[in-house]
Amino acid sequence: MATSRNATLLVVDDEEIMREILEALLTREGYDVRLASTGEEGLALARALPFDAAIVDIMMPGIDGIATLDELKRIDEDLAVIIITAFASVGSAISAMKAGAFDYITKPFKNEEVLVVVRNALERRRLVHENRNLRQNIQERYYKFGNIIGKSPRMRQVFDLIIQAAPSRSTILVQGESGTGKELVARAIHANSSRAEKPFVTVASGSLAPELLESTLFGHVTGAFPGAVLPRKGLLDQADRGTLFFDEIGNVPLETQAKLLRVIQDRDFTRLGGVESIKVDVRIIAATNLDLKQLMDEGRFREDLFYRLHVISIEMPPLRDRKDDIPLLARHFLAKYGEENRKADLELTPEALDVLTQYAWPGNVRELENVIERAAVLTPGPRIGVELIPDQVRKPPAFHAPSFVMPPEGISFKDVITDFEKRLIESTLETAGGVQKRAAELLHIKPTTLNEMIKRYDIRPRRRRQSPDGEGA
Ligand SMILES: Nc1ncnc2c1ncn2[C@@H]1O[C@H](COP(=O)(O)OP(=O)(O)OP(=O)(O)O)[C@@H](O)[C@H]1O
Numbered sequence: 392m393a394t395s396r397n398a399t400l401l402v403v404d405d406e407e408i409m410r411e412i413l414e415a416l417l418t419r420e421g422y423d424v425r426l427a428s429t430g431e432e433g434l435a436l437a438r439a440l441p442f443d444a445a446i447v448d449i450m451m452p453g454i455d456g457i458a459t460l461d462e463l464k465r466i467d468e469d470l471a472v473i474i475i476t477a478f479a480s481v482g483s484a485i486s487a488m489k490a491g492a493f494d495y496i497t498k499p500f501k502n503e504e505v506l507v508v509v510r511n512a513l514e515r516r517r518l519v520h521e522n523r524n525l526r527q528n529i530q531e532r533y534y535k536f537g538n539i540i541g542k543s544p545r546m547r548q549v550f551d552l553i554i555q556a557a558p559s560r561s562t563i564l565v566q567g568e569s570g571t572g573k574e575l576v577a578r579a580i581h582a583n584s585s586r587a588e589k590p591f592v593t594v595a596s597g598s599l600a601p602e603l604l605e606s607t608l609f610g611h612v613t614g615a616f617p618g619a620v621l622p623r624k625g626l627l628d629q630a631d632r633g634t635l636f637f638d639e640i641g642n643v644p645l646e647t648q649a650k651l652l653r654v655i656q657d658r659d660f661t662r663l664g665g666v667e668s669i670k671v672d673v674r675i676i677a678a679t680n681l682d683l684k685q686l687m688d689e690g691r692f693r694e695d696l697f698y699r700l701h702v703i704s705i706e707m708p709p710l711r712d713r714k715d716d717i718p719l720l721a722r723h724f725l726a727k728y729g730e731e732n733r734k735a736d737l738e739l740t741p742e743a744l745d746v747l748t749q750y751a752w753p754g755n756v757r758e759l760e761n762v763i764e765r766a767a768v769l770t771p772g773p774r775i776g777v778e779l780i781p782d783q784v785r786k787p788p789a790f791h792a793p794s795f796v797m798p799p800e801g802i803s804f805k806d807v808i809t810d811f812e813k814r815l816i817e818s819t820l821e822t823a824g825g826v827q828k829r830a831a832e833l834l835h836i837k838p839t840t841l842n843e844m845i846k847r848y849d850i851r852p853r854r855r856r857q858s859p860d861g862e863g864a
């Protein structure tokens with residue numbers, strides 16, 4: 392609500408003397424006052440002008456105070472309505488409160504009493520508006536946080552974590568499958584931190600050779616290695632006072648991990664071939680699509696670094712786990728690529744949207760974005776139908792159930808089912824890279840159920856099928 396403008400009050404009273412008293416009193420206080428002598432007149436004013444509060448006499452010929460109050464609330468549900476009652480009829484004051492009045496004043500009243508009630512009413516009005524705006528902002532933010540689109544509960548959790556974690560200097564680990572938006576999240580954290588004006592520097596640890604990684608990161612001194620004729624600064628220097636985004640941290644060799652730990656703990660580092668320790672103030676955000684815990688168990692990731700990184704961990708949900716975001720994302724990308732290709736008002740047919748929602752999206756949001764981009768480029772008109780959706784999305788690879796040859800003597804139903812179950816689980820575990828949780832998802836069963844079956848059938852990871860003589864059992 393604008394504070395520069397005087398609050399506007401509506402006074403509805405059939406007694407002329409009351410209108411005059413209230414008008415004088417409230418105008419003197421700096422309020423804009425409009426007068427009405429009947430309920431009808433008051434309602435007509437309320438329909439025409441925005442009011443901040445209304446004072447309504449309860450006893451009036453024609454539409455009485457309560458009915459006027461009712462209708463005023465219908466016109467503007469936030470309007471604070473103050474009812475004036477005769478001292479004798481507190482009962483009617485109570486019914487007015489029940490009908491949604493903000494407060495009531497009994498006649499005869501003291502001036503100060505009226506002013507206090509009016510001030511309270513306006514304050515309440517202000518708070519209601521403030522809260523409403525706040526809620527609206529949050530809602531908008533929840534559909535879109537920076538460039539991150541999503542409204543599913545899982546994405547809201549991600550937004551909340553970003554908001555909470557961004558201001559600190561804590562190291563953050565962003566985990567999730569490829570294409571789930573890990574880099575977007577890292578950028579959003581940086582943009583919402585006090586480092587926003589400073590650089591955001593990405594270390595593509597996945598695509599750098601291990602020897603190159605260290606010199607790229609720390610820089611080197613002259614003669615550090617053959618060919619190092621001139622000293623060079625590294626990405627850490629570039630990122631000073633900003634954020635260093637370590638992409639694919641799971642690929643960083645153990646030696647470099649130790650040096651990284653030092654950067655996080657002691658905030659300094661040494662150049663390749665150098666001795667001097669250099670101070671640096673960076674916030675590190677690491678991302679990975681590997682299971683760091685598993686790497687740690689296999690001795691390929693330092694435990695101390697893992698726990699350092701894991702202080703705050705953000706888990707990006709795969710797109711198949713938040714299908715309610717698919718229409719929203721699709722619309723977002725349609726607008727983006729529509730604009731890029733100068734095609735206005737692109738939309739998906741319901742069938743096309745249906746196909747997109749059914750698909751499992753192994754490549755997550757990136758894959759969805761590519762599919763929409765392709766369709767936006769190829770479509771001749773504004774409506775995009777299923778024919779513009781690639782085959783693999785439209786017809787996901789079918790599951791091939793085995794075919795059976797029945798031996799003449801018949802076969803034990805129970806044995807066949809058991810054998811089939813066992814092989815299905817083994818093959819799914821293989822597809823899921825040995826991760827039981829993922830395998831359970833693929834089979835649409837609970838992880839506990841899968842685990843029970845694994846135990847029951849004595850399935851071991853990557854175990855060869857049992858030999859007939861029982862060896863290896
Ligand atoms: N929630 C989202 N809203 C809008 N765009 C998204 C969202 N998530 C991902 N994208 C888009 O999908 C693409 C992939 O996102 P990003 O690079 O952040 O994924 P990633 O998790 O880092 O993937 P990778 O592990 O393969 O590096 C980008 O073009 C990004 O803009």
Ligand SMILES: [Mg+2]
Pocket residue numbers: 573574638678
């Ligand atoms: Mg990435």
